[in-house]
Amino acid sequence: MPKHAIHPTAIVEPGALIGAGTRVWAFVHLLAGARVGRDCNLGDGVFVEGGARVGDRVTVKNGVMLWDQVTIEADVFIGPHVVFTNDRTPRAAFKKPPARFEPTRVRRGASIGANATIVCGVTLGPSCFVGAGSVVVDDVPAHALVVGNPARQKGWVCDCGETLDDGLACTCGRAFVRRGARLQRRR
Amino acid sequence: MPKHAIHPTAIVEPGALIGAGTRVWAFVHLLAGARVGRDCNLGDGVFVEGGARVGDRVTVKNGVMLWDQVTIEADVFIGPHVVFTNDRTPRAAFKKPPARFEPTRVRRGASIGANATIVCGVTLGPSCFVGAGSVVVDDVPAHALVVGNPARQKGWVCDCGETLDDGLACTCGRAFVRRGARLQRRR
Amino acid sequence: MPKHAIHPTAIVEPGALIGAGTRVWAFVHLLAGARVGRDCNLGDGVFVEGGARVGDRVTVKNGVMLWDQVTIEADVFIGPHVVFTNDRTPRAAFKKPPARFEPTRVRRGASIGANATIVCGVTLGPSCFVGAGSVVVDDVPAHALVVGNPARQKGWVCDCGETLDDGLACTCGRAFVRRGARLQRRR
Numbered sequence: 001m002p003k004h005a006i007h008p009t010a011i012v013e014p015g016a017l018i019g020a021g022t023r024v025w026a027f028v029h030l031l032a033g034a035r036v037g038r039d040c041n042l043g044d045g046v047f048v049e050g051g052a053r054v055g056d057r058v059t060v061k062n063g064v065m066l067w068d069q070v071t072i073e074a075d076v077f078i079g080p081h082v083v084f085t086n087d088r089t090p091r092a093a094f095k096k097p098p099a100r101f102e103p104t105r106v107r108r109g110a111s112i113g114a115n116a117t118i119v120c121g122v123t124l125g126p127s128c129f130v131g132a133g134s135v136v137v138d139d140v141p142a143h144a145l146v147v148g149n150p151a152r153q154k155g156w157v158c159d160c161g162e163t164l165d166d167g168l169a170c171t172c173g174r175a176f177v178r179r180g181a182r183l184q185r186r187r
Numbered sequence: 188m189p190k191h192a193i194h195p196t197a198i199v200e201p202g203a204l205i206g207a208g209t210r211v212w213a214f215v216h217l218l219a220g221a222r223v224g225r226d227c228n229l230g231d232g233v234f235v236e237g238g239a240r241v242g243d244r245v246t247v248k249n250g251v252m253l254w255d256q257v258t259i260e261a262d263v264f265i266g267p268h269v270v271f272t273n274d275r276t277p278r279a280a281f282k283k284p285p286a287r288f289e290p291t292r293v294r295r296g297a298s299i300g301a302n303a304t305i306v307c308g309v310t311l312g313p314s315c316f317v318g319a320g321s322v323v324v325d326d327v328p329a330h331a332l333v334v335g336n337p338a339r340q341k342g343w344v345c346d347c348g349e350t351l352d353d354g355l356a357c358t359c360g361r362a363f364v365r366r367g368a369r370l371q372r373r374r
Numbered sequence: 375m376p377k378h379a380i381h382p383t384a385i386v387e388p389g390a391l392i393g394a395g396t397r398v399w400a401f402v403h404l405l406a407g408a409r410v411g412r413d414c415n416l417g418d419g420v421f422v423e424g425g426a427r428v429g430d431r432v433t434v435k436n437g438v439m440l441w442d443q444v445t446i447e448a449d450v451f452i453g454p455h456v457v458f459t460n461d462r463t464p465r466a467a468f469k470k471p472p473a474r475f476e477p478t479r480v481r482r483g484a485s486i487g488a489n490a491t492i493v494c495g496v497t498l499g500p501s502c503f504v505g506a507g508s509v510v511v512d513d514v515p516a517h518a519l520v521v522g523n524p525a526r527q528k529g530w531v532c533d534c535g536e537t538l539d540d541g542l543a544c545t546c547g548r549a550f551v552r553r554g555a556r557l558q559r560r561r
Binding site: 011027029045047063065081083084085089090091092093094095115117119135149150 | 418488523
């Protein structure tokens with residue numbers, strides 16, 4: 001097996017870093033300064049800008065663009081056509097002061113459903129789940145399930161992806177407890 | 188005219204099947220096991236995975252991805268950047284049991300508006316119409332017009348695409364009758 | 375500096391016009407009859423059809439498709455994966471009469487946030503701002519901020535992109551007055 005597998009149509013600019021075991025599909029474009037971890041999967045047409053950071057074992061489905069100031073931690077799933085941003089007030093002209101890019105962080109084990117939009121300046125908590133087509137404008141708590149435009153919390157999800165029952169237990173055997181506004185694993 | 192016209196930048200993997208008369212535009216990628224019918228039009232950047240099925244005379248506009256378990260019947264229109272899915276609980280790790288992909292079927296003559304999101308496990312009925320930007324999470328009845336996030340029914344549409352009046356008649360001359368929750372052509 | 379910089383993977387069909395100083399990124403496709411002004415920036419995967427018109431100093435981020443009948447004036451910002459349309463009742467078959475494409479116009483200085491959907495037949499007014507993930511189905515007034523699905527007005531924005539306060543003043547020093555339903559610059 002190659003150190004990493006890069007499709008011949010993909011463009012990896014000098015200065016982009018890709019970890020071992022990562023697969024890069026067709027028409028992908030990684031700019032100088034992009035950093036992608038080990039054992040990731042970057043689907044067709046993915047674009048990674050300099051300054052974007054991607055951890056290990058991350059799935060990035062087709063058509064996703066990761067801009068400067070976007071940080072993806074390990075074990076995250078990013079669905080097809082999920083769209084990130086890094087400027088809350090984009091203008092082609094007349095901007096004063098010049099663009100301040102705002103960071104976005106997606107914490108370990110989170111999932112972002114297909115075609116969701118993530119407005120910059122937010123943190124998506126560990127193991128949270130953003131429903132397909134949602135528009136996220138606020139922070140998402142750990143293990144929270146959010147859906148809609150704008151995205152609102154509708155429940156809680158397990159590490160395994162299934163929705164928790166009213167007792168915060170999962171069919172997979174895991175169980176959780178509330179700690180204030182947060183959810184923690186019961187051990 | 189060629190049997191089918193494939194742009195030189197398109198990638199058609201060995202084992203992908205394309206019917207006669209189908210046009211394949213730039214930067215398209217068809218994987219082994221993809222099956223596309225006759226006289227279709229696959230716009231720039233379309234991606235068709237093994238296991239996806241596309242009928243005859245289907246229009247697939249730019250940037251659409253058709254995954255394993257997605258079936259498109261004949262005469263369907265899929266607008267630009269429409270996003271399908273095949274897993275309701277995607278995780279990059281910790282999934283137990285392993286991913287069960289759920290099927291999606293788009294029935295004959297349906298239209299899906301631009302940038303709509305289709306959550307898997309649903310059937311879009313014959314000649315239905317999904318409004319642009321909608322997020323579909325439930326089955327859509329035949330001839331129904333659905334819009335919004337989540338998508339809700341707002342009316343009925345004709346075979347020709349126009350909205351039906353209160354008497355279920357269309358300016359094109361066609362007329363329909365209710366049969367319970369369903370709509371049928373009056374003949 | 376070159377007259378314009380075109381990435382070697384971009385496809386510029388004979389009959390497409392590009393102004394001086396415009397940068398064309400990877401996997402872009404411009405069809406015959408497309409017209410793009412000076413000092414624009416067309417991100418990866420942008421598609422411009424014949425009949426589309428783009429003014430000067432326009433930013434078109436990755437994955438945007440500009441169809442026949444779409445007109446973008448000068449100094450406009452179009453975010454990543456913004457989706458335009460040119461047919462309100464698309465069908466792959468059975469259409470009668472044949473498709474009438476409806477125009478969309480984006481006026482000078484407007485911004486369209488990431489992954490927004492623009493249903494055809496509308497005008498987006500000068501310096502307006504469409505929030506990320508919004509679905510626009512109506513005209514947008516000059517300087518209006520619209521968000522949601524369907525997009526509704528939530529306030530007013532300055533030339534510089536910042537939201538105006540209740541007195542219609544901006545932190546950048548500009549101020550505005552209402553003229554009926556419209557906003558004008560106070561001088």
